[in-house]
Amino acid sequence: MLDRLDADTDRPGLDLTKADYWATRIEPGTFSMGDDNGLDDEKPQFDYFIRRPYALARFPVTNRQYLPFVEALAGRGTPEAVAAARKLLQLMEMHKQKPENVRPGLWPGARYRAGEGNHQVIGVTWYAATAFAWWVNEWLHEIGVLTAGEEVRLPTEAEWERAAAYPPVLPGGNRRTWRREYPWGDWDEPHPGIRANTD
Structure with a gap:
């Protein structure tokens, strides 16, 4: 109901312009990626070096966060948002992409369903997610x-694994010592409600 009344906008960690949007900074360093004892798509195990510190968003992108992007591509929004969208539209044209290609396929029209503002945006392609990240990067630079x-960009596979499997700062010693099999720890650790749907 709060979302339908546009009164559900001050949730911590969901404002892209605030520092609390980002999770703990991941420091550079070498870590052991992959798993020789895991599934076929996890092999081979090898050392990988992360060159720059980075941070992932604390939560998946919501419909409410994605809407200003769609609006800016249509020429609506703040001057900075629209300016960032104009730059993106030039790139999209070079790659023969159209603004309608970034609209989530599960939105019933030009926006999300009432009451679903803080739901994760779904039904977007990799291209649309990349375009959104590019626009956010330009927009956040425009507003300082x-x-x-x-x-701001999509994380690489190595960055995902590093964030999910290791602590933010890598301790010395054996590179596999601090690796978690799952982001919450071991499969059987009792953390109700935290496990992912791994099936």
């Missing part, structure tokens, strides 16, 4: 939230 050298 990001400084030179900082960027």
